[in-house]
Amino acid sequence: MKKPEIKIPDCKRFNGYKPCFPNKLCQEECVKPDAPFGKKILIINLDAMGDVLMTTAQLGPVKRKYPESYVAWVTLKSAAPLLFNNPFIDDIFQWDTESLLIIGEMSFDVVMNADKSRRSAALAMKVKAKEKLGFGLNENGQIIPLNEEASYNFRLGIDDYLKFRINDRTGQDILAETFKLHYDQDEYVLRMTDEEVQHTSWYKRSKGIAETDTVIGFNTGCSDLFPNKKMTIDQHIELIEKLAQHGNIKLLLLGGKEDAEQNEIIYSRATERNPDLAARLFKTPTDEGLRNGIVYENAADIVITGDSYGMHLAIALRKYVLVWFGVSCWSEIDLYGRGEKFISYDDAPSKQILYCSPCWKKVCPHNLECIKLIDLEAIYRKTMEYVETLSHAKRNDRKSRLAGAFDTVSKQR
Numbered sequence: 001m002k003k004p005e006i007k008i009p010d011c012k013r014f015n016g017y018k019p020c021f022p023n024k025l026c027q028e029e030c031v032k033p034d035a036p037f038g039k040k041i042l043i044i045n046l047d048a049m050g051d052v053l054m055t056t057a058q059l060g061p062v063k064r065k066y067p068e069s070y071v072a073w074v075t076l077k078s079a080a081p082l083l084f085n086n087p088f089i090d091d092i093f094q095w096d097t098e099s100l101l102i103i104g105e106m107s108f109d110v111v112m113n114a115d116k117s118r119r120s121a122a123l124a125m126k127v128k129a130k131e132k133l134g135f136g137l138n139e140n141g142q143i144i145p146l147n148e149e150a151s152y153n154f155r156l157g158i159d160d161y162l163k164f165r166i167n168d169r170t171g172q173d174i175l176a177e178t179f180k181l182h183y184d185q186d187e188y189v190l191r192m193t194d195e196e197v198q199h200t201s202w203y204k205r206s207k208g209i210a211e212t213d214t215v216i217g218f219n220t221g222c223s224d225l226f227p228n229k230k231m232t233i234d235q236h237i238e239l240i241e242k243l244a245q246h247g248n249i250k251l252l253l254l255g256g257k258e259d260a261e262q263n264e265i266i267y268s269r270a271t272e273r274n275p276d277l278a279a280r281l282f283k284t285p286t287d288e289g290l291r292n293g294i295v296y297e298n299a300a301d302i303v304i305t306g307d308s309y310g311m312h313l314a315i316a317l318r319k320y321v322l323v324w325f326g327v328s329c330w331s332e333i334d335l336y337g338r339g340e341k342f343i344s345y346d347d348a349p350s351k352q353i354l355y356c357s358p359c360w361k362k363v364c365p366h367n368l369e370c371i372k373l374i375d376l377e378a379i380y381r382k383t384m385e386y387v388e389t390l391s392h393a394k395r396n397d398r399k400s401r402l403a404g405a406f407d408t409v410s411k412q413r
Contacts, residue, residue: 011035014026039069041069042072042110042112042129043072044073044123045074045075045114046075049312050308050309052075052083053190053313053315054172056082056083056316057187057189058112058175059089060187060189072090072106074093074123075093077094078290080094082190086189095119104127110129110131111129111134112133112178113146114135114178115134116135118141132147134147135154153174153177153178163329171334172334187336188312188315196291196294199292199295200298200299214250214387214394215302216251216302216303217314218236218303220253230308231374239380240277252281252300253283254296255286255310257286259286260286260287263283263286267283294313302319302320302322306326307325318336318338320339320390322340322379324344324374325358330343344374
């Protein structure tokens with residue numbers, strides 16, 4: 001069958017079912033002729049919302065290497081909202097039949113698969129691409145590295161000694177090598193809309209949080225996959241009570257639907273013991289969806305957390321992060337100079353790192369020693385050091401703005 005002789009523009013805006021701009025013929029006159037496809041890149045990253053956020057740190061390096069490019073990302077429906085408004089991404093494909101059919105008809109210059117999972121690896125093998133980086137699947141259904149640069153990343157998954165005792169590189173650095181990119185400690189890329197930023201401001205006002213207050217958020221939970229990445233209820237309450245002794249501090253309980261019950265218990269017990277806390281400790285909504293969860297965590301200046309999605313969100317929002325580690329590998333997390341890591345040590349005089357940590361076990365065979373040995377006093381002390389630094393900066397900023405307003409009024413007179 002003879003194909004219609006219709007010119008299809010080399011333009012990322014052209015979709016084929018309506019003009020890019022009203023009443024314009026795209027084939028004859030392009031209103032903004034600045035969006036050629038260039039290099040076509042597909043990023044595959046389905047697994048774990050925190051990992052998806054961390055992988056966004058590769059977008060800057062991708063655009064430096066391929067300044068004229070079309071970047072598509074395929075991820076799970078639950079994680080897709082994290083990529084909304086991202087200036088580096090042209091298309092977001094959710095993991096469903098419709099998206100897989102579309103991707104199957106497309107061709108790419110480069111496919112980058114970040115996931116060591118069989119479904120992601122299988123997709124990487126099926127996609128039509130000139131170059132494939134990261135992880136694929138062999139004829140036996142085994143996950144394999146697709147390029148030499150992915151070998152170290154691959155070995156980390158199968159060599160516990162390398163992962164738990166030797167490696168001192170961050171996950172971002174390792175993934176950049178996997179994708180043959182130059183990594184320059186690039187930040188996560190998460191964009192809030194103006195409306196979301198305004199929602200954060202509204203929420204703070206509604207709770208009586210002043211500009212001079214320091215807001216500390218507690219990310220109280222973690223995913224059900226690794227349930228031992230969170231402090232106990234009593235540990236949360238102990239920290240809350242110590243921090244609440246300081247008058248310029250407000251406290252937020254953060255989390256998703258799975259954390260609602262725990263947050264309710266923490267709030268009820270804390271306010272029963274100290275009724276005055278009700279004016280300074282707030283439960284943020286946990287059932288309003290992922291984007292509103294970002295809005296509420298954005299209200300915090302400091303986030304205290306385990307290694308979880310909430311931690312990655314705090315990093316993406318460029319908050320000061322105080323994170324403790326037990327199950328997972330602290331060396332792989334980059335706080336970008338904005339925070340502190342707390343590692344559990346045994347209670348022997350030698351103070352060695354707890355022998356069984358990290359372990360990445362879903363069930364602890366050692367009575368949750370890594371949680372029991374969290375140094376709450378150290379977390380409190382480091383939190384207060386930053387509270388003082390931040391309070392001083394806020395006072396100076398307020399003085400500067402007041403002085404500027406006074407000068408303006410004086411000139412008007």
